[in-house]
Amino acid sequence: MRSTLRSCAVVALGAAAALSLGLGSATADPNLLDNGSADPAGFLPDSDDLVGTGSDTIQFVTDALARGHNASNPTVRLASFDATNPTTGLPGGNITIRPGVDIARPNGSGAGITTLTNNTSVDFARSSRPSNGSNAEDLLAFIPFAQDGLSYIIDDASLVPTNLTAADLKDIYTCQLPGFDAKLPQASSGTRSFFLQQIGVTEAQIATAVAAGCVDDTVQEHNPNAVDGDPFALAPFSAARYESNPPDPTNPPANIVTLASGVDSGAFKATRNVYHVIRESAVGTAKFDSVFGPDGYICAQFAAAAGNKIEGFVGIGAACGIPDDDR
Template structure:
């Protein structure tokens, strides 16, 4: 693959046309009231923010101290206050990578302001064991287009790679969109296409908020999308803004991203394996012995892993056998 220039001048649609002013989720999706600090505070991934909000308010994820989880969305106010004392003015982490980075900083500083990071990505560096990546569900990343798009509703990996490298002779008018740096969806998409950051073509608008179909402004545009997010955004949950717009998630290599219709709509866990991935809650390894961490996240009988109804309601697939596993350690 050739290294591409990433100059965007004249190649992308302006921010106003993409509706970037609509990106912030409503404040009610954060802990409400904001002083409801609870026992475990999490930040990070846009992909898993809503399912973690759902789990945070589930009667199944409680103990003698009440509701356990306080999960802060990826977007919203610039800063957040995660604990009653000593944790004011934390820059809100927008995405998996930034969430894990914030957890690492908190661990290094010893402040205890962040207890876990939401991540759609696993670790890449196994030389460190400071963090443990605990899987709790499964997702699919596919591409989405406008409902009336002339682009095919099924593309191959090779066709998508050509589009994102800006080399496509088959679809020369395609306008690819890509989430901002630090987004797990961005990383997963490029990995699935066999691309590095250097391979991203000059025609790609690569600074959008992930899983926001409103940003698809015309039929020539396409973007990677979490299928679980797309499903949950259409369910009318009070804490899940419908950011789908007129977008539709599409098939890759002949695999449909969803099964069923209406209330039975579900993620296709038999999708092409390159686009399937687990999602994680990342905790400091030294805290694995903490009783609240253990009962909430660890092993298949943990409160989160047993709340299958909430996980599936928010569009994710269940990973019963290895949910809550603690063997995966490392860094991003």
């Protein structure tokens, strides 16, 4: 168990934890708020804590849940490391996930799941997609906790139609319908894989489209700058992230770009569950169930939330906390 002395010491480290420990420029995200400023309740995770990485889509809602959980559960804390650096907003770089343990920052659901699979110092992954059915992911439990919507964003002064269907988007993202600046998140993105599945496009087709110059698949997901100021650009975008922007609550993406499904009922729109992913062997253990299980902290917060909604994500009722393969 954590000693009182050690608990006080790590809080005192604050945002300077990496420097104090001689770990160079690595950043411990639980020391920071979503806007990159120092969190007065910040800490460097230890062996008692649950460390997670992964999805950009749900990083902020998991951050919020972690802070609430940690305020009342100081023994086993949630430490969620964002897909991008909270201070700079940029992907890449290293993170210090426990004393003396540095890893490359995972950016996206796939990267977080891979890290969970390969690194025993990581306890969970954030994911905006379900399991892909691979042998590696069969050893993991995908635990849904909320629902999100997915459509596409365009510039506020865009020439892109607001009623594009899945079939239209398939044509655009396979170069069959020219005249668009089609954007797609980075390769490890769960939003990317879910979006492509919904419009019926394979990664092989995207590779061909990228080579032909009609798709840019290198943009950071849920960054409205990908289309802002470009009247021909479009990109898939989370409905929850569109209405909520914790780093700058007064300036959500809704103030910058347009979500097509929000203005046109004919626009492509899909719904998806979002997940916390843990090892199958951890399911049923008190440490994990008290956080991720159906009677755990996270499901309780959605059940109690006004409108059953937290930061744009909608609760899923009795399905919350029950792994996909158990339903």
